[in-house]
Amino acid sequence: MIIESIELKNYRNYQELHMEFNQGTNILYGDNAQGKTNILEAVYVCCTSKSHKSAKDRDIIRFDQDESHIKLQVRKNNVPYRLDMHLKKNKPKGIAINGIPIRKASELFGIVNVIFFLLRI
Numbered sequence: 775m776i777i778e779s780i781e782l783k784n785y786r787n788y789q790e791l792h793m794e795f796n797q798g799t800n801i802l803y804g805d806n807a808q809g810k811t812n813i814l815e816a817v818y819v820c821c822t823s824k825s826h827k828s829a830k831d832r833d834i835i836r837f838d839q840d841e842s843h844i845k846l847q848v849r850k851n852n853v854p855y856r857l858d859m860h861l862k863k864n865k866p867k868g869i870a871i872n873g874i875p876i877r878k879a880s881e882l883f884g885i886v887n888v889i890f891f892l893l894r895i
Contacts, residue, residue: 775886777817778854781845784836786812814890820846820857821886823869823879832863848886855885 782791787809802810819825819834828834835842846857860868869876871885 775848775850777886778847778849780813780816780820780847781843782813782816783843784839785816785842785844786834786836788812789836811892816844817846817886818888818890820844820859821882821888823859823867823882826890826892831861831867835861835863846886850885857882857885 776797777795779794782788804810815825825834840863842861844859848855856872858870
């Protein structure tokens, strides 16, 4: 499984972000509070429909915005998948796999296997 790219719109501190990933190891680095963990969280949210730190979708939508989008391009067993997640402050989230809306978040499981491990020092 390879995560090829991610696009964020109005996600936490990102107004817009498009990031392509290497097939090998990727290292996110930068100063504190620049959004490194937000990128990792967005991958996790898009793969599981839940945040590791916020129970409510409105908490991860950029300040003063009503909605947020996450698009994740992945490849598993040489098959491409596009995961789209649309978060709204006062409505249920919308999730689609390859442009087809899904009814249950459990339909995401198995496409991208993620484990989020956070160490706070």
